[in-house]
Amino acid sequence: MKRLLTRSGCWLLMLLLVFQLAAVPAWAQNAATAAEPLTANIEQFLAELNKDPNSIGLHTGIKVYDLTEKKVLYEHNADRTYVPASNMKVFTTVAGLDRLGPEYQWKTEVYVTGKATPGGVLNGDLVLKGFGDPSLSVADLQSIAEGLKEKGIRQINGSLLVDDSYFDDMRLGYGWMWDDEPYGYSAQLSALAVHKNMVTVTVQPGKKAGEKPVLTLDPATDYLQVLNQVQTVAGKESKVAVERPRGTNTIIFSGTIGVEASSYEEDVSLEDPALYVGDVWKQRLSAAGIKLHPQVKVSKTSVTDGVPFYTHLSKPLSEIMIELNKDSDNFYAEMLLKTLGAENGKGSAEAGSEVVKEVLKRAGVESDYAQMDGSGLSRFDWITASQMVGLLSFVQNQEYKEVFEQSLPIAGVDGTLKNRLKGTIAEKQVFAKTGSMGGVNSLSGYVTAKNGNKLAFSILINGIYKSKYARDLQDKVAILLASYPDIQTPDGYQSPKQQTYKLSALLDPIVDEANASGLTAGILVKAVEQKNSDPAGAVWYEHEADTLLTPASNLKLLTTATALTQLGSDYQYKTEMYGSAAIPANGVFQGDLYLKGYGDPTLHTEDKLKVQDGVSVESIAKWLKEQGVKRINGNLILDEGYFDQERLGLGWAWDDESYYYNPLLGALALNRGTVMIEFEPASRVGEKVPINLLPKTKYVTVINEAKTVGADQPNTFAIERDRGTNTIRVSGNLPVGTAADYERVPVENPALYVGTVLRETLEREGITFAGNSTVSIGIVPSQAVKWTEFTSRPLAEIVTYLNKRSDNFYAEMLLKTLGAVKKNEGSASAGAEVVAETLGPLGIETNFDMIDGSGLTRYNLISARHIAGVLEAMTASSVFTEYFDSLPIAGVDGTLTSRMKETAAANNARAKTGTLTGVSSLSGYVETKDGQKLVFSIMINGYKPKGAGFMTGLQDRIVEALAEYEE
Known part of the structure; x- marks a missing residue:
């Protein structure tokens, strides 16, 4: 799918993240002798956090620079990238001031078509054109309307047109949830x-x-x-x-x-929103006494040229900047970013980010960061503390220095810092930008030290289990900086020593490559059967093993382990069929037919969408036919009440909704929630691209506007689904010679999809419905008669497919099943509770965040120690064989088919992969050369251009080294 290629081609190069802080932290080296007490205090803060189960997983990048004396006072992981949250607004606002200037004003213009009569009657349309003013208010529209009246307009006989073409039509930021x-x-x-x-x-x-x-x-x-x-x-x-x-x-x-x-x-x-503006605009015109045609229409246009009839100007950027930064206004930041792009030729976030990049380059900030939006709401933004401090230092030499500083919240005084640091030495001395969202907290800006020096600082924190600890760390550092240099080394402080392990010499060089690349690697290697009674001796290697990271599909290890443990390897899903009466003897059923789902993820049609044996729509139709049913004079009602109505996992990105890996969920669903569109170029250039829809159903509408083009033309072929609908659009150009392929596309309302396809299948089998029969969602009534139930293959087989192929749909259905079976609540949150309750008695700490079952959401936070603990605990489980056999085998099958071939790990290591943009994980089992069984978990997060292959390469080298090891 072309859109997916664009995402991983253009934008993927801009993303990938890194988290850091470990059970054994890599402490910062002193930047200067004078800073030693500062270093000792901050390191002690970090050490204390690392002892508390509520804060042990957080990891932070910190940098402090003395702007007066031009020297670094402290740094810790300052060159590692972090999700910045609203600290991203610093990049956006500095670029805005630099390129647009503090006096920049947005305009909103009014155009007219046709001419006004001497009496003020406009026999034409009134066009309202926007240029990105983020502050336009209802009062402003009223003022514009009154301005038109002052210019003689008394009546409009045409339409009200709104023009928002100055920006692109991407309504939400990249990766927003x-x-x-x-x-x-x-x-x-x-x-x-x-x-x-x-x-x-x-x-x-x-x-x-x-x-x-x-x-x-x-x-x-x-x-x-x-x-x-x-x-x-x-x-x-x-x-x-x-x-x-x-x-x-x-x-x-x-x-x-x-x-x-x-x-x-x-x-x-x-x-x-432009049509919303039109509706409000219509009201304001009437309120100003301008008469409108009774059937006046509000519609969009993108054709406005000539001289505007009226122009409204916003407040200057310098004033808007205050609200943007002090209140951390996302909308203002996004509109500013697109304005930067528009002023440079294209009103998009991408174009705006390029302008920011140019400003940062002039500031000496390297381009090894990712900016996907203007506000920091996207979790695909990654920056470093060094980059932030570099930009803050750059501002000090610019004419807009005071304007920028005045826009920042002041500790204990206003904005998002109004209630922080009150009554401390830092009150009124710290002016900085905050940033906060789940798992993320940042603070960057300036502080006036006790000696009068001005310091620039940045504290970026990710992997936060309890947000209080992150804010406390920031406040403690801020107080230290405000006290500088009047700081004492803590009593009894000793700089921590780096612990070594059995495999340190073997694995440290590989891990050092990750560190040097700005990546964070959480790693734990442990012997399943240690040779002595010392539990510590079982740990052969660890590196930042307690750091909470984004696991991607490694989270499926928890979902499947719990499912096998709690449900049993022989568990079978059921799908029940009921009638409002018994099966008729004459073949004509005078009543409603019910199909009730219990979350079977394998329900399928007998075509290329089938991936496992189990219940098919065709087998259901065949059973009804065998019972002699020939006609149904009632309705087909689908009962999906076993699960909740949450169709998507929390934190899934809106712009993934057209892709198979982002399916919609329900207790009654078909073909993993998708349809398939097969495509290939036509035989001749200029012809429409031939497509084939599977299953053959009217449930979705496919609009095919794709054309076949010459082999030397760019491939712009795309398949997308209109949001919230079952309309699929096939567009773009497909060059001759492109191999035949397919895409699976998720559909809305999974149960109705099942019902529609079932009815279509029954009709093909000769079972007819009354003309007024409907397919609808409902609940099986208590008086209904159960006709039969259909059962899936055993859970062990389902889990094998799930883990080998890393299927998100299967994992999510399994998590909701756990909630439904064990908690009587078919939700992801209930399922996650079951996971925690299963792991706790096994000695595994549950201080992690599990939000979905597949690992698709970036709200998930977990450590290598957690995952390795699950792997180790499963070795003593009665279902270990099924669990072990479900994992991909290195160089052999599943998602490891092409990895570690012709190495000691091939046909040896069994492990679950996990991949998202900026995330790569591998956890499982491997046997050493001398037969010792190990569990390992390797999770890598971080921004690195073209970094996916680099990260998997590091993982493979580690596992290969383990397989080759012998004592």
């Missing part, structure tokens, strides 16, 4: 925007319990449909939830609000 979308901080982006492209909804409790709460919208608009499902209850407590289904402008408020509670307020985002 779908579950953030309903909220204002993740608002969609457009060159024409108002009220930050969100609506502020206020929920006011009813006057008494049971009374419906009152919802109000600011600005008031009919552009959104708001469903009020909130209930007023007794007391002061409120539990209000908001949902906006993907791709829609329907907002659902649910939950409860106490009759004595304060009103609840939420900023809610919306789809296609």
